[in-house]
Amino acid sequence: MKTPVRIIIVGMGIRSEIYARESLVSPELFKVVGVVDINPERVRHARELFDIPEENCFSSVEDLVAVPRFADAVINGTMDRIHVQTTVPLLEHGYDVLLEKPFALNCEEADILLSCAQKCGRKVMICHVLRYAPFYRQIHDVIKSGQIGRIMNIRMAEQISYFHESVSYVRGKYASPQICGSGLLLSKSCHDIDLMAWLMSDTVPAAVSSVGSIFQFKPEMAPEGAGTHCLHDCAIEKDCPYSAKLLYLENPQRWANNIWHDSEYDNITEEQKWEYMGRPENLYSRCVYRCGQQIVDHQAVLIQFADGATGTFSLNGGAPASGRHIHVTGTLGEIIGTFEDEYFEVRKIAPSLPGGRSVEKIQVVHAEGGEAHGGGDQAVIRDFIALVRGEETSPCCTTLQDSVVGHRIVFMAEQSREMGGQLMQY
Numbered sequence: 001m002k003t004p005v006r007i008i009i010v011g012m013g014i015r016s017e018i019y020a021r022e023s024l025v026s027p028e029l030f031k032v033v034g035v036v037d038i039n040p041e042r043v044r045h046a047r048e049l050f051d052i053p054e055e056n057c058f059s060s061v062e063d064l065v066a067v068p069r070f071a072d073a074v075i076n077g078t079m080d081r082i083h084v085q086t087t088v089p090l091l092e093h094g095y096d097v098l099l100e101k102p103f104a105l106n107c108e109e110a111d112i113l114l115s116c117a118q119k120c121g122r123k124v125m126i127c128h129v130l131r132y133a134p135f136y137r138q139i140h141d142v143i144k145s146g147q148i149g150r151i152m153n154i155r156m157a158e159q160i161s162y163f164h165e166s167v168s169y170v171r172g173k174y175a176s177p178q179i180c181g182s183g184l185l186l187s188k189s190c191h192d193i194d195l196m197a198w199l200m201s202d203t204v205p206a207a208v209s210s211v212g213s214i215f216q217f218k219p220e221m222a223p224e225g226a227g228t229h230c231l232h233d234c235a236i237e238k239d240c241p242y243s244a245k246l247l248y249l250e251n252p253q254r255w256a257n258n259i260w261h262d263s264e265y266d267n268i269t270e271e272q273k274w275e276y277m278g279r280p281e282n283l284y285s286r287c288v289y290r291c292g293q294q295i296v297d298h299q300a301v302l303i304q305f306a307d308g309a310t311g312t313f314s315l316n317g318g319a320p321a322s323g324r325h326i327h328v329t330g331t332l333g334e335i336i337g338t339f340e341d342e343y344f345e346v347r348k349i350a351p352s353l354p355g356g357r358s359v360e361k362i363q364v365v366h367a368e369g370g371e372a373h374g375g376g377d378q379a380v381i382r383d384f385i386a387l388v389r390g391e392e393t394s395p396c397c398t399t400l401q402d403s404v405v406g407h408r409i410v411f412m413a414e415q416s417r418e419m420g421g422q423l424m425q426y
């Protein structure tokens with residue numbers, strides 16, 4: 001029988017906990033033997049959950065690498081801004097790393113991490129959970145089977161619901177350069193651009209351009225009567241779709257868990273929620289039009305591939321519902337689908353059929369268990385364990401070297417957007 005892989009958690013936040021909890025479901029795969037977090041509460045939580053010895057709990061990566069290596073690998077679930085600075089010492093100390101996306105903020109950081117991993121001979125896998133979602137896996141299989149011919153165009157779009165957009169990308173940590181450091185395209189859609197690169201892996205990107213702006217979440221778009229704090233000084237709070245009271249206190253299923261996670265309460269009560277949201281300094285009660293928004297709320301990206309194919313990606317924050325859409329056009333047919341629908345259609349050119357085409361509706365088939373990201377969260381950690389053990393991984397396993405293709409597209413799109421849409425050679 002194999003011994004479980006020994007794992008240390010660096011950054012015991014929402015994401016790391018999801019992956020780490022798999023060790024409780026499948027203890028034969030891995031065991032959490034250490035934790036690092038700057039927040040003592042998160043360290044305590046991990047220590048109790050995974051029965052971690054006191055001497056394996058740390059408040060910084062520097063302290064962790066000051067002691068001899070006592071595990072096989074690390075899950076790094078810190079925020080985007082510190083992914084490279086926290087991962088480099090781990091690799092140098094001999095740990096393989098499962099690193100959350102985006103793995104870097106720009107080309108320079110990406111190069112630092114790539115050369116460090118190479119120099120140290122360590123494995124780095126990036127959490128591109130959507131590659132594991134059956135919807136995209138099955139689309140990948142259809143494309144690679146050649147059924148729809150050579151791909152001429154791939155069109156993808158991501159809609160972010162108004163309540164997800166506001167809680168994460170306007171009021172929350174992903175809008176903050178100090179906490180997160182990524183723009184919207186990098187933090188939200190590096191998954192989608194990675195998927196595009198993966199589905200188009202018979203060729204390589206050649207050029208990228210992009211435009212985008214803050215369309216909605218700025219002071220001049222505030223309705224008349226809007227205040228600064230939803231619970232204190234807003235005359236239109238009752239009619240505002242972004243009312244913090246309406247979204248997080250009266251409809252708590254709308255991403256409010258992320259808010260309570262940021263509070264000092266472990267199991268927050270209803271009364272504490274109202275008190276917390278009512279604090280004048282509470283980030284999540286701020287008027288969405290007056291948050292000093294610095295990241296775009298919509299963006300369009302155009303990609304040219306080396307074989308002449310084209311790709312487009314459209315990202316819109318503030319939609320009625322979240323959704324990911326895809327339309328792939330090949331020389332023999334096309335694929336059309338929406339991730340949330342759990343099926344996609346494959347339409348093929350067929351002159352002898354009525355209408356001149358065949359249409360096949362392909363239902364998404366889920367593996368047992370696994371819910372989040374279409375089962376991707378659980379599959380990603382299992383693949384990482386296989387990678388560390390030197391076993392065969394799934395076709396979805398995204399190493400640092402795989403992930404860099406999509407990340408570079410995003411970095412170039414951002415440069416292009418800052419230069420008014422100028423075409424950037426990849």
Ligand SMILES: NC(=O)c1ccc[n+]([C@@H]2O[C@H](COP(=O)([O-])OP(=O)(O)OC[C@H]3O[C@@H](n4cnc5c(N)ncnc54)[C@H](O)[C@@H]3O)[C@@H](O)[C@H]2O)c1
Binds near residue numbers: 060086
């Ligand atoms: N793969 C996905 O689908 C997906 C989804 C959401 C978020 N993410 C990414 O996952 C990462 C984590 O997101 P989250 O929501 O879990 O964040 P989080 O804020 O819940 O967790 C981050 C943790 O890191 C800790 N931390 C901060 N600085 C640290 C340091 N210097 N050393 C050690 N620990 C430190 C914080 O105290 C916190 O506990 C982000 O990069 C985010 O973009 C990925």
